[in-house]
Amino acid sequence: MDENICKLIQRTPAGIPLLDLHVHLKGGLTLEQTLNRARRDGMVYGIAVNCGRGFPVQDDAAALAFSTGMQGHPVFVGMQAEGREWTSVISAHAAGEFDYIFTDAMTWTDDNGRRMRLWIPEEVGAIPDPQSFMYTLVARTVAILESEPIDIFANPTFLPAVLAADYDSLWTSERMELVTAAAARNNVAIELNDRYRLPSKRFIEIAKAAKCTFTLGTNNSGPGDLGRCEYGLRIAAECGLGADDFFIPGASGSKAAARKSEAFLNP
Numbered sequence: 001m002d003e004n005i006c007k008l009i010q011r012t013p014a015g016i017p018l019l020d021l022h023v024h025l026k027g028g029l030t031l032e033q034t035l036n037r038a039r040r041d042g043m044v045y046g047i048a049v050n051c052g053r054g055f056p057v058q059d060d061a062a063a064l065a066f067s068t069g070m071q072g073h074p075v076f077v078g079m080q081a082e083g084r085e086w087t088s089v090i091s092a093h094a095a096g097e098f099d100y101i102f103t104d105a106m107t108w109t110d111d112n113g114r115r116m117r118l119w120i121p122e123e124v125g126a127i128p129d130p131q132s133f134m135y136t137l138v139a140r141t142v143a144i145l146e147s148e149p150i151d152i153f154a155n156p157t158f159l160p161a162v163l164a165a166d167y168d169s170l171w172t173s174e175r176m177e178l179v180t181a182a183a184a185r186n187n188v189a190i191e192l193n194d195r196y197r198l199p200s201k202r203f204i205e206i207a208k209a210a211k212c213t214f215t216l217g218t219n220n221s222g223p224g225d226l227g228r229c230e231y232g233l234r235i236a237a238e239c240g241l242g243a244d245d246f247f248i249p250g251a252s253g254s255k256a257a258a259r260k261s262e263a264f265l266n267p
């Protein structure tokens with residue numbers, strides 16, 4: 001991490017750092033284009049690479065090559081951990097070379113042994129019992145927050161398309177409280193995600209009451225959908241979030257990779 005990068009971060013009048021920690025070099029978007037965009041829009045970015053079995057980075061060598069390639073540029077270097085096996089393919093040492101790590105609860109295996117990626121309708125299939133599905137989703141999410149060495153919980157409260165219309169009734173306040181309490185206990189910040197426009201205002205209010213911190217994250221798929229965190233900034237303003245409510249990598253406390261180093265299979 002560039003020592004001076006924190007000085008580059010601009011803030012809204014309410015004090016919210018203009019820091020997008022979920023930017024991918026995907027769909028032809030180059031680092032140079034991204035840096036030009038950051039300067040133009042007054043943003044600082046965290047550039048994240050997807051790490052885990054079946055992803056572009058699935059071993060230490062590739063992870064370290066990515067983080068080394070980002071050194072010297074005015075960006076934070078992020079690892080997006082994928083699937084639940086990532087701590088067995090990436091070592092604590094390699095993970096520690098990143099400024100921050102995030103994951104989401106969009107890939108998990110249900111009690112019948114079915115591994116699902118929630119954004120792929122064919123893998124999710126029909127959900128005959130949405131309440132039972134929600135019970136498992138909350139349990140898996142809490143387990144991730146409790147056990148995995150992550151700094152940020154991304155794409156929070158994402159539901160598969162077949163359930164998305166019932167978000168407000170399925171995400172009961174009680175379920176939200178279980179997730180936000182686990183995030184707060186483990187110092188995991190909650191991402192305000194622009195791609196999916198998640199989480200909802202009610203979730204953010206419950207998370208704030210639980211003393212969670214937050215981040216802005218676009219989760220772009222290419223150059224065309226890298227905006228200026230319009231959803232995150234709007235919903236943060238609506239919820240009255242300010243300077244102290246936001247997580248900045250390295251600004252306070254230890255990294256999750258160090259805090260939970262025992263979670264990795266290899267040191």
Ligand SMILES: [Zn+2]
Pocket residue numbers: 022024080219
């Ligand atoms: Zn992502």
